[in-house]
Amino acid sequence: xxxxxxxxxxxxxxxxxxxxxxxxxxxxxxxxxxxxxxxxxxxxxxxxxxxxxxxxxxxxxxxxxxxxxxxxxxxxxxxxxxxxxxxxxxxxxxxxxxxxxxxxxxxxxxxxxxxxxxxxxxxxxxxxxxxxxxxxxxxxxxxxxxxxxxxxxxxxxxxxxxxxxxxxxxxxxxxxxxxxxxxxxxxxxxxxxxxxxxxxxxxxxxxxxxxxxxxxxxxxxxxxxxxxxxxxxxxxxxxxxxxxxxxxxxxxxxxxxxxxxxxxxxxxxxxxxxxxxxxxxxxxxxxxxxxxxxxxxxxxxxxxxxxxxxxxxxxxxxxxxxxxxxxxxxxxxxxxxxxxxxxxxxxxxxxxxxxxxxxxxxxxxxxxxxxxxxxxxxxxxxxxxxxxxxxxxxxxxxxxxxxxxxxxxxxxxxxxxxxxxxxxxxxxxxxxxxxxxxxxxxxxxxxxxxxxxxxxxxxxxxxxxxxxxxxxxxxxxxxxxxxxxxxxxxxxxxxxxxxxxxxxxxxxxxxxxxxxxxxxxxxxxxxxxxxxxxxxxxxxxxxxxxxxxxxxxxxxxxxxxxxxxxxxxx
Numbered sequence: 273x274x275x276x277x278x279x280x281x282x283x284x285x286x287x288x289x290x291x292x293x294x295x296x297x298x299x300x301x302x303x304x305x306x307x308x309x310x311x312x313x314x315x316x317x318x319x320x321x322x323x324x325x326x327x328x329x330x331x332x333x334x335x336x337x338x339x340x341x342x343x344x345x346x347x348x349x350x351x352x353x354x355x356x357x358x359x360x361x362x363x364x365x366x367x368x369x370x371x372x373x374x375x376x377x378x379x380x381x382x383x384x385x386x387x388x389x390x391x392x393x394x395x396x397x398x399x400x401x402x403x404x405x406x407x408x409x410x411x412x413x414x415x416x417x418x419x420x421x422x423x424x425x426x427x428x429x430x431x432x433x434x435x436x437x438x439x440x441x442x443x444x445x446x447x448x449x450x451x452x453x454x455x456x457x458x459x460x461x462x463x464x465x466x467x468x469x470x471x472x473x474x475x476x477x478x479x480x481x482x483x484x485x486x487x488x489x490x491x492x493x494x495x496x497x498x499x500x501x502x503x504x505x506x507x508x509x510x511x512x513x514x515x516x517x518x519x520x521x522x523x524x525x526x527x528x529x530x531x532x533x534x535x536x537x538x539x540x541x542x543x544x545x546x547x548x549x550x551x552x553x554x555x556x557x558x559x560x561x562x563x564x565x566x567x568x569x570x571x572x573x574x575x576x577x578x579x580x581x582x583x584x585x586x587x588x589x590x591x592x593x594x595x596x597x598x599x600x601x602x603x604x605x606x607x608x609x610x611x612x613x614x615x616x617x618x619x620x621x622x623x624x625x626x627x628x629x630x631x632x633x634x635x636x637x638x639x640x641x642x643x644x645x646x647x648x649x650x651x652x653x654x655x656x657x658x659x660x661x662x663x664x665x666x667x668x669x670x671x672x673x674x675x676x677x678x679x680x681x682x683x684x685x686x687x688x689x690x691x692x693x694x695x696x697x698x699x700x701x702x703x704x705x706x707x708x709x710x711x712x713x714x715x716x717x718x719x720x721x722x723x724x725x726x727x728x729x730x731x732x733x734x735x736x737x738x739x740x741x742x743x744x745x746x747x748x749x750x751x752x753x754x755x756x757x758x759x760x761x762x763x764x765x766x767x768x769x770x771x772x773x774x775x776x777x778x779x780x781x782x783x784x785x786x787x788x789x790x791x792x793x794x795x796x797x798x799x800x801x802x803x804x805x806x807x808x809x810x811x812x813x814x815x816x817x818x819x820x821x822x823x824x825x826x827x828x829x830x831x832x833x834x835x836x837x838x839x840x841x842x
Contacts, residue, residue, distance in 0.1 A: 274524050275330055275394055277368035277474020278445070278506050279542075282526055283331055284365040284372050285509065286542050290333065291318060294360050296376070301348035302338035303558055305329075305415060307401055311360060322392050322401050324415050328554045329399035331372055331392050333543035336551075339689055347401075350413050354378070354388055354403060366436065368444060368474030370394035375406075388412075393437070404434045442473035445503045450496035457495065464490055468499065478525065485531035502527075513545040514538045524549045551837060555687055563691045566698070567683050573703065574676035577669045584669065588662045594655035599624065600633050601648035604641065611641035675815045678763040681791045682738045689721050693740045697816050720744045725785060725839040727778040732770040733839070735789055739817030742766040743810070746819060752806040755779065757786045758819075760799035760826060764790025766817075768805065780829060781839060788831040796830040 294313025301307055309320040321334045344352070358378030365372055374390040387406040393399055401415040411432050418428040426435035443452060456471040457464060465480035483502060487494040505511065505527060512527045518534030524545055528536045539545035604611065607620045614637045622631040635644050682694055698704040720741040725733040734749070736742040746756060746766045755769040757779075767786040769778060779802060787798040801824040808821040 274476075274478060275370065276476030276479060277365075277370055278476070278479060278503075279526060280331075280370045280372065280394065281365050281368060281446075281474065282506055282509070282511060283542050284363060287320070287331065287333070287372075288363050290314070291320065291360055292362060294318070296355050296358050296360060299348060299351045299356055300338065300340045301345050301351075302340050303554075304345075305399075306338075306554075307348070307351065307415070308334075308338055309355075313360075322390075323554070324392070324399040324401050325554055325557075326397035326399065327557065328550055329394045329396065330546060330550070331394065332546045333541075334547055336547060339687075347413055347415050351390075351403060354386075354412060355390065358388070367439075368442075368446075369437065370474075371437075389434075391434070395437075400428060402428060402434065409433050440473065443471055445472045445475060445499075446507050448472070448500070448503070450500055453496035453499045454492060459490075459492060464495065478523070478529065481531050482525075482529050511542075512538050513540075513542050515545060515549055522549060548837065551833075559683075559686050559688060559691055562688060563683050563686065566691065566695055567680065569698075569704070570676050570679050570683065574673055574680065577672040577676070581666055581669045581673070584662050584666045588659065588666070591655045591658040591662060594652050594659065597648045597652035597655060601645050601652060603631065604633060604645035604648065608641045608645065611635070611644065613637070613640050671815065674763075675818075678817065679739070681763045685737065685789065685793075687737075690738050690741075693720055694738050697738070697740050701816070722749075723789075723840075725836075727769075727774075727781045727839060729775055729778055731774055731778045733778070733782045733785060734768045734770065735785055736766045737789060739815075742817040746805065746808055747810060750805045752804065754805050755782070755802055756805045756808050756821070757782050757800055757802040758821075759786055759790040759792055760801045762790050762792050762798070764792070766819075780827060781835065783827050783829045784832050784835055785839070787829050788833065788836050790831075793831050797828045798831065799826050799828055801826050 291311050291313050294311040296309055297312050297317070298310035299307065300310075305324040305326070307322040309322070311318045311320055319334050319336075321330070321332050321336075323330050355376050355378060358376045360374060361377050362375040363372055364375075371391065371393050374392075376388040376390060378386055378388065380386045389404040389406045391400075391402045391404060393402070398418075399416075400418070403412045403414070404410065405412055411428060411430055411434050413430050414428045416428065418426075420427045425438055426432075443456065453468075457467050461467070465477060465484050468480040468483060469475050469477055479502070483495065483499050484490050486502070487498040513524070514526075514528045515522055515524045515537050516529050516532045516534040517537075518532050523529065523532055523534075526542070528538070537548075539548065603620050603622065604618075606623070607618070610620065611618055615635050616637050617632055617634050619630050619632045622629050625631075636647065639647065679694060679698075683691065686694060695704065699706045720736070720738075722741055722745055723735040723737060725735065727733055734745055736745040742765065745768055750756065750768040751770075751772075753772040755771065755774055757767040757769070758764060764786060767782050767789070769782050771778070774782070783800040783802065786800045787793070787795075790798070792798040801821070803821050803824040807823040808819050810819050
């Protein structure tokens with residue numbers, strides 16, 4: 273784990289330097305397991321993120337934007353009651369565990385000074401955020417409730433005394449010397465890295481592996497020296513927060529990890545690094561949970577149309593026999609004198625065949641010769657009409673497949689707000705029934721929430737990430753002479769440069785945004801068309817987000833997530 277006890281110690285130091293003595297002005301709970309505190313300290317507003325997410329638990333300052341629910345959850349309301357307007361007197365780590373305590377001083381309802389503690393426990397799926405009345409050591413509430421039935425050591429419930437997690441009785445690495453390290457390791461046993469983890473508090477497998485790697489030949493001399501050297505880097509704050517990327521997998525730590533052998537990107541602070549590392553990860557996880565039903569619905573609709581196309585193509589193949597029916601009718605008409613009622617078939621000369629071949633024509637013995645001929649002409653006419661109808665149905669089904677394929681891409685890259693707009697679009701299209709709030713009122717449609725970016729030369733670029741946003745951006749918001757971009761023949765976002773004559777650099781940056789917010793996000797050399805908005809048209813009756821355009825030029829770009837982050841406007 274990257275967010276180990278050593279990382280927690282460094283994060284607590286970073287936060288203390290910026291937040292100690294600050295005032296908690298606002299409390300938000302944008303998602304089930306996350307709290308945002310707006311803290312005013314040293315003349316600056318800071319956003320502190322406390323996350324008890326089972327996969328992405330952490331503490332950090334953040335520059336990310338979060339959409340808050342219209343009705344705050346109960347835990348958020350309780351935090352507002354007890355700590356809004358209070359002073360953050362101190363914050364510190366407990367031992368070398370993944371726990372940080374925030375000491376908060378405020379006033380209660382009658383104006384008396386009160387002391388609270390907000391504790392964040394970063395323990396994977398057991399992570400929690402707990403508010404405590406410090407004077408009585410009583411839990412006021414927590415973001416997750418844990419009963420004695422789940423944890424026999426302690427209950428995390430309102431009214432219960434707060435009990436720290438069980439001590440592991442490990443050595444403090446910051447107080448150790450080389451001799452202590454040496455006494456903790458049995459070099460005749462295996463798994464030296466696991467031995468370091470077992471004996472020293474806050475040491476994770478990723479740190480222990482780095483110690484062994486940097487030790488080179490691991491022995492009684494090199495391992496203790498390297499261990500103390502790396503611990504001292506953390507102790508003295510000699511950090512280089514880094515994200516290491518190797519074969520598409522990312523890891524982060526307090527300094528570059530040589531044993532991972534990947535591309536290293538360094539950051540100026542731990543919080544900045546975590547913003548970059550967790551960019552959209554937790555959001556995508558939330559969208560995946562919230563959007564399972566809608567993604568399943570879209571997938572089913574797409575598959576239904578794929579199957580429909582196969583059946584229609586079989587019908588079309590059958591309808592293509594129309595010419596044969598006409599052929600049989602004409603041959604029967606020419607040979608009516610030879611046909612007798614009751615015959616099941618007749619063999620006649622095929623005068624269309626230059627070689628003078630014979631052809632056997634099936635007959636209905638219950639019908640007269642002329643009725644049999646008329647039957648084939650009737651089947652010919654039906655088959656001929658069926659071809660036209662079937663081709664129209666195939667075209668419509670193919671459009672539906674393309675539409676749902678585009679929606680699937682949008683769901684897979686959506687934010688929670690985007691997901692709501694996609695649901696609204698399906699309701700408006702008659703695919704889903706309209707949802708209602710618990711009080712019986714319909715959910716009100718709001719103006720689409722677009723994404724805003726700024727190019728290197730300061731030009732604004734706007735991106736729509738679903739069909740409602742695309743329609744609004746292209747058909748209502750954008751001016752006629754501004755520049756519109758879209759990936760060529762690939763599902764993706766509409767992008768608009770808010771300039772009549774943007775620089776070549778801005779066009780390329782906007783094209784990279786278009787490629788990034790498309791189905792070709794992980795491809796290279798992606799074709800992106802651009803033209804003036806005046807040349808983009810929405811055909812009458814077209815699906816949401818669908819347009820046609822001309823006078824376009826094409827550039828080829830490779831999507832760059834780093835560029836997206838750098839251009840993003842908060």
